Amino acid sequence: MSIQIPRGTQDILPGDVEKWQYVEETAKKLCHAYQYKEIRTPIFESSELFTRGVGDTTDIVQKEMYMFEDRGGRSLALRPEGTASVVRSFVGNKMYGNPGQPVKLYYSGPMFRYERPQAGRYRQFVQFGVEALGSEDPAIDAEVLSLAMSIYKELGLKQLKLVINSLGDAGSRNAHREALINHFKPRIDEFCGDCQNRLEKNPLRILDCKKDRDHELMATAPSILEYLNDESRDYFEKVQRYLKDMDVEFEVDPTLVRGLDYYNHTAFEIMSNAEGFGAITTLCGGGRYNGLVEEIGGPETPGIGFAFSIERLLAALEAEGVGLPINEGIDLFIVALGEEAKDYAVKLLHTVRKEGISSEKDYLDRKLKAQFKAADRSQAKYVAVIGDDELKENKINLKDMTTGEQEEIALEQFVETVKGKLS
Template sequence: MSFQIPRGTQDILPGEVEKWQYIEQLARDLCRRYNYQEIRTPMFEHTELFLRGVGDTTDIVQKEMYTFEDRGGRSITLRPEGTAAVVRSFVEHKMYGQPNQPVKLYYIGPMFRYERPQAGRFRQFVQFGVEALGSNDPAIDAEVIALAMDLYQSLGLKKLKLVINSLGDVESRKAHRQALIDHFKERIGEFCADCQTRLEKNPMRILDCKKDRDHELMATAPSILDYLNESSRTYFAKVQTYLTKLGISFEVDPRLVRGLDYYNHTAFEIMSEAEGFGAITTLCGGGRYNGLVQEIGGPETPGIGFALSIERLLAALQAEGISLPLETTLGCYVVSLGEKAKEEVTVLVHALRQAGIAAEKDYQDRKVKAQLKAADRLNAQYVAILGDDELEKQVINVKNMQTGEQTEVSLASFVEYVKQALV
């Protein structure tokens, strides 16, 4: 019986996984510079968390969650996104009481959604995201956006478009909500079943519908920007001022929505405009969610964050023809010739590794020529050859594979020699 990987998942093999490691390390370094600390939450949570934290009118909750009942009869869900779990942890561990505010967190880990697999979209995917909890300052909105843009640009991506919008405060959202209901209700029967359900529950979600996006009422739907009160307009203007001062280009799109009821003020997406990237151009999405902490049982606490898919990021790099500067070389490959030399080589390779040098040897009793070919395939910077004759003299021949220069080195100084040569 043969087994195959489940649909919508992938094996990331050696040769490819190095790209993931590079991106993840870059993200961690970037978060360190922005003073965001890593948080790790379980890969599954109680289902109720996502019903409250993501929203029961979303496609994620209605159609895409991997939910099951455990042996104790509890409804458990594999996490479909990162924000709800982070906020749950924030509340459960009373991080809102920490002296340093806002609390700035980031996460990297697998998420799970049952959706139709396509290019750059999987049922298990890796998400990188940040959450800043505890500040109403529009400067933190600009900082979160800057961090996301910084990651993409640090990797060399140039064909990017940042789109922002304001969803306003509660008062503004309430007025806009009624305007949307009035706009759509007479012809809501022409829309999909999901939109018909959303009309009363969350009419802003209609604007995000993929099935009905070309319906004529979409183009004439009331804009949230026309319903912003004075404080919401001022807040949005400050976010734009900060972005401008940071040198970050953006477009304002009044149709950009984050459809959950607790989202407010800033919403944003970063898109790829690379030719051939695909119909779905969004790389990253984020926004401010000032009601989410309360929804999950905590005190009134403002928050803002974003999430992005590593798979989508890799697809964008490929679309722009960008190769990552991966370190794929081996420091030293030690070749053995003779039984006694083979034993000593095992010791020497271990000593190289203890000194922090990536080293390898033969484990298949291959001839010298085959060992040298293996060293070449591994891109070894240096090859050291030890035979029984050299062992008797307590020397080893070390070859620089780039220059071809060969040097006889004493065994006692071999590790230090290679260490210095690799500096």
């Protein structure tokens, strides 16, 4: 009986993994331009981190976390998202005391959620995220949104829509919370069990319910924008003004609700409008979380960030027909004929690799024609052919696989000649 891959996971094979590498490197380069530094956190953390940081009323904590006890009886969880781990590290390593504020970080790595697998959604998925901690300036909100959009546009996506909303400060949210309770309470028995449980704990989460999204009360629910106080309204208007100054197109959607409990003020999502992308169009989500650092045991520190699934990004690229400029070929393939030539090819291969020339040789003792076929499969730019007779004459034959031109080169000049041609 063969062992099957776990449901909701995938193998990323050569030919596809290069696309992942290109996407990740593009995102990292843009983060460097915006002066965000990489952080790497553990794949598993204390379960309490996510219960407190993500929120015990969220689907992530209630239904989707992979939790287990270690041999010491401690409750641990595979990380379902990256923000809580980054903030835990920010607090634990006292980064709030760093002279350079705000602290601007990015991360990339696998996350885990036990949810129903579907197109573009996995139980293990790779998330790329950004966090900026230590500033209440609405300009940093605009910067974070601009960075997210820049990553998608740099990769060639065009069918994008940025949607933003304000969840307000604590006062605004409390006023909106009471309005939501009063709105839903008379008919809450018509909603699912999750919504009934959330009515008093976090009624804003009712607006994010997938089961009851078509209920008539959803369409008439009071908007958070009606309950923003002057400070929150001014903050949101500045974020919008900065985005316009940056020529970042956006739409305001008062129904936008992020799924995590720690968000306030700016919330946003980036969606794909590509035809055939699927019913779930969200590519990226994020927002401001001014209370999260304190919840995890640190000093009062504002923060904002976003995260996106690389699987979803690749699916959007495919939906738009965007091809990534992946170089799948190699520089040189060495064809050797004869025992002495084969022995010499081992040394020559090592030499050219040390010079940074991507290269390969035959390891299956194939005939000349089969070795050339292997060179074609490798998409080699050049093929070097050496036999025992050529070795005695201190020369090697080099063929340009694009033009078909061939030339004989002295062995001692071979490496420099190939380097010159490649440059």
